[in-house]
Structures are given as C-alpha cells and as structure tokens.
Amino acid sequence: MKATYRRAVLIGLLMSLACPLVMADRQEDVTVFHWWVSDGEHASIEVIQRYIEARGIHWRDRAIAGSGTARFGDVLKAAVEAGEPPMASQVIGYDIHYWASRGELVNLDDIAREQEWDEVVPYGIQSLSKYDGHWYAAPINTHSTNWLWFNGNLFRRLGGVAPDTWEDLLSMLEEARKMDIVPLAIGQEAWEHTLLFEAVAAGAGGAEFYRKAFLELDPTALDEELLLTIFRRMSQLREYLDEDFSGRTWNEATQLVLSGDALLQVQGSWVDGEFSYHGYIPGQDYACFRFPDTQGMFLFNSDQYMLFKDGPGNDETRREFVHTLMSIDLQRDVNISSGAAPARVDVPRDDFNLCGRQAISNMRSTNMRRTLMGSIAMGNANPPEVKTSIYRVISDHLYGRIDDEEAVYRLRETIMKHSAGS
Numbered sequence: 001m002k003a004t005y006r007r008a009v010l011i012g013l014l015m016s017l018a019c020p021l022v023m024a025d026r027q028e029d030v031t032v033f034h035w036w037v038s039d040g041e042h043a044s045i046e047v048i049q050r051y052i053e054a055r056g057i058h059w060r061d062r063a064i065a066g067s068g069t070a071r072f073g074d075v076l077k078a079a080v081e082a083g084e085p086p087m088a089s090q091v092i093g094y095d096i097h098y099w100a101s102r103g104e105l106v107n108l109d110d111i112a113r114e115q116e117w118d119e120v121v122p123y124g125i126q127s128l129s130k131y132d133g134h135w136y137a138a139p140i141n142t143h144s145t146n147w148l149w150f151n152g153n154l155f156r157r158l159g160g161v162a163p164d165t166w167e168d169l170l171s172m173l174e175e176a177r178k179m180d181i182v183p184l185a186i187g188q189e190a191w192e193h194t195l196l197f198e199a200v201a202a203g204a205g206g207a208e209f210y211r212k213a214f215l216e217l218d219p220t221a222l223d224e225e226l227l228l229t230i231f232r233r234m235s236q237l238r239e240y241l242d243e244d245f246s247g248r249t250w251n252e253a254t255q256l257v258l259s260g261d262a263l264l265q266v267q268g269s270w271v272d273g274e275f276s277y278h279g280y281i282p283g284q285d286y287a288c289f290r291f292p293d294t295q296g297m298f299l300f301n302s303d304q305y306m307l308f309k310d311g312p313g314n315d316e317t318r319r320e321f322v323h324t325l326m327s328i329d330l331q332r333d334v335n336i337s338s339g340a341a342p343a344r345v346d347v348p349r350d351d352f353n354l355c356g357r358q359a360i361s362n363m364r365s366t367n368m369r370r371t372l373m374g375s376i377a378m379g380n381a382n383p384p385e386v387k388t389s390i391y392r393v394i395s396d397h398l399y400g401r402i403d404d405e406e407a408v409y410r411l412r413e414t415i416m417k418h419s420a421g422s
C-alpha cells in the first residue's frame with residue numbers, strides 16, 4: 001500500500017517536472033486554511049502541498065482542528081472580518097452557500113467549464129459546490145460515512161462474516177462485550193454521534209425515508225413509530241460504548257480499533273486514511289463494510305476548497321491552484337492517502353486499496369441511482385442552523401440526558417420548524 005502510494009506521488013511529481021512552464025516560480029504565497037490534523041489527514045494535506053509547490057506556488061497553511069466545522073468556521077470568520085482572509089479554505093456542505101451568499105467567494109465557472117466539472121462531479125456534490133447556478137467551490141473528494149471499521153483479528157475471532165443485518169451487528173457487539181473489549185468505539189463530538197445516528201436512520205428507514213426526512217425536511221416522512229425504532233436502536237448501541245467516550249477525539253477512537261482494544265468504529269472513510277498511514281492493510285489488519293441495510297447508499301461528505309475574493313493570490317495563481325485540485329492525478333493521490341473516493345467519477349481505481357476501490361464503485365453506482373445523499377453529520381444535508389439543532393437532540397440522547405420518546409418529539413419539532421412549508 002505504502003509503496004503504491006509513493007509510486008503514485010512520484011509519478012505525479014515527474015509529470016509536473018515534465019512541464020517547465022508550469023514550474024516557473026510565481027513567487028506567490030498561497031495561504032490555505034484547513035482542518036486536516038490527524039496523522040492520516042496530515043499525510044493527505046502534504047500530498048496537496050507537494051502538487052501545489054510542484055507548480056511553483058509557495059504554500060503556507062494554517063491547520064485548525066474542527067471536523068464538525070463550528071470551531072473552524074469561527075476562526076475563518078474572524079480572519080475574514082479582520083480583513084485577512086486566506087486565499088483558499090477547506091469547506092464542506094452548506095457552509096459553501098453561507099460564504100457564497102455573502103459575496104465573498106471567487107466564481108470558478110471558467111475553470112469548471114474548461115475541466116468539464118458538470119460532467120464528472122456527482123450531482124449531489126454539485127448542488128453544494130454551486131450557489132445560484134455558479135461554481136464557488138472545487139470538490140476534491142467524496143468521503144462516505146455509513147461504514148463499519150473492524151479490527152481484523154477481532155473480526156476473525158468473531159467468525160469473520162460481515163454483519164448483513166441490524167441483528168447480526170448486535171450479536172457481534174454482544175460477543176465483543178463478552179470478550180471484555182470495547183464493542184463500539186466513538187468520540188466525544190456531536191458530529192460523531194450524528195454520524196452514528198444517520199447510519200442507523202438510513203438502515204432502519206431506507207433511502208427514500210432518509211431523503212425525505214433529512215434532505216427535504218418533509219414533515220410527512222416523520223413517521224413516529226419509525227423514529228422511535230431509530231432512537232431505540234441508538235439506545236441499544238449506547239450500551240456498547242465505554243464510559244470514557246466523552247473524553248476522546250474520533251481518531252483516538254480509531255486508535256482503540258487499531259490496537260485491538262475495541263472491535264469496531266462507525267465512521268467516515270477518513271478512518272481508512274488513518275489505518276493506511278499506520279501501514280495497516282485492509283482485508284488483513286482491518287475490515288470495512290457498509291453499515292447493515294445501507295449497502296445501496298452512500299452518505300457523502302465532500303471536502304471542497306473555496307477561494308476568497310479579498311484573499312491573497314493573483315488570478316493566475318488561483319487558476320493554477322484550482323486546476324491542480326481538480327486534476328485526475330491529484331485526486332487519485334490525495335485520496336489514496338485520505339481514504340475517500342475522488343470527487344471525479346473518472347479517476348481510475350487501480351492504485352487504491354480494497355476499501356478505496358469499494359468506495360469508488362459505491363460512489364459511481366449510487367450516483368447513478370440517486371442514493372448518494374448528503375451526510376447530516378457533516379453538514380452536507382442541511383444548512384448549519386438545521387445541522388446544529390439536530391446535533392443537540394442526538395447528542396443529548398446519546399449521553400442519556402433525554403429518553404427515546406423525548407428525542408423523537410424534539411427531532412420532529414426541529415425538522416418541522418425548518419421545513420419549507422413552515
């Protein structure tokens with residue numbers, strides 16, 4: 001895996017060396033804000049940096065932890081208000097519309113036309129990258145959240161069969177408890193709890209329900225019995241968490257799976273990036289499966305980059321930066337490292353690992369069937385204010401502050417409050 005990855009990076013660098021014009025030193029500093037701070041993420045941002053520097057652009061970055069984007073967003077807003085926006089920033093989901101609606105972003109239509117983004121980026125992602133019909137963000141990947149990540153040894157000790165149904169999953173968690181390991185590893189943040197919730201909800205209710213209830217906020221989809229089933233399942237899962245979950249980050253939870261102290265984690269494909277960084281091999285050291293009953297769905301979270309009109313960088317540098325992010329080579333190499341599928345559907349699968357190849361196949365087929373749907377947890381389903389009110393209900397419930405019935409009531413209220421008809 002690592003050798004393949006190094007080879008891919010080397011090929012990328014050689015290709016840029018073969019183009020002397022592109023190598024001309026522009027003496028231009030590119031300031032980039034992002035939140036890729038875990039081991040795997042750090043390796044991935046280095047891939048982007050190498051590609052950008054190979055085009056003669058000086059890279060400076062500022063890393064601010066904040067995968068749920070609220071904390072990161074505050075730092076970015078402060079920089080913009082202080083009149084010091086970066087040239088570019090990582091961004092996900094509806095946060096793009098927030099910035100675009102304020103008139104802060106560079107319109108990317110010309111580059112999009114030239115590189116035919118309309119043709120190669122899944123429609124679900126385009127609807128977030130575009131605002132008012134114009135491209136304002138360049139998507140570099142398509143992560144998905146509805147995954148189970150198993151420790152390989154423990155998985156084999158439990159029989160080595162992927163859990164196909166909810167009952168299968170529960171019985172594996174129960175077996176793990178008897179083995180005296182943490183059955184289900186999770187971290188402290190509301191976005192992580194919501195990520196678990198969305199897999200449970202999509203599995204229990206199916207794609208149509210997920211789309212209507214959470215993407216369209218359609219009150220007629222909010223069947224009380226179904227919502228109760230979903231929260232009951234969340235309560236069942238709560239029994240398999242350890243007491244210390246409220247004190248750790250998502251990647252510390254991944255470490256528990258890596259070390260064999262926990263059986264599995266329900267997390268986005270960035271976990272694959274962590275495993276790969278540490279030299280672990282899928283199908284051997286770890287295993288990835290879709291969350292039961294979500295096998296035909298891809299709950300996506302696409303990392304994108306937006307450029308600020310008032311940020312540093314001349315037009316040529318901006319163009320080169322975006323063009324590079326959207327190239328097939330960069331999208332291959334950065335996502336072999338990140339664990340995501342590329343944002344482009346036409347990047348060859350060959351150099352990706354087992355989980356990466358599955359992610360790419362799933363992304364392509366669900367895109368065709370329109371079951372590639374935005375992740376609630378990662379803000380790809382709703383605007384920030386809706387996302388955070390959903391976070392509050394789910395986290396309160398997971399921490400046991402409210403019971404299943406109260407959670408159903410509050411979730412319905414939240415969705416109805418924000419539905420188009422209200």
Ligand code: GAL
Pocket residue numbers: 035036041066067068069092143250268270301302303378
């Ligand atoms: C998301 C981001 C992913 C991954 C994850 C965990 O917000 O889009 O790429 O980094 O956070 O940090």
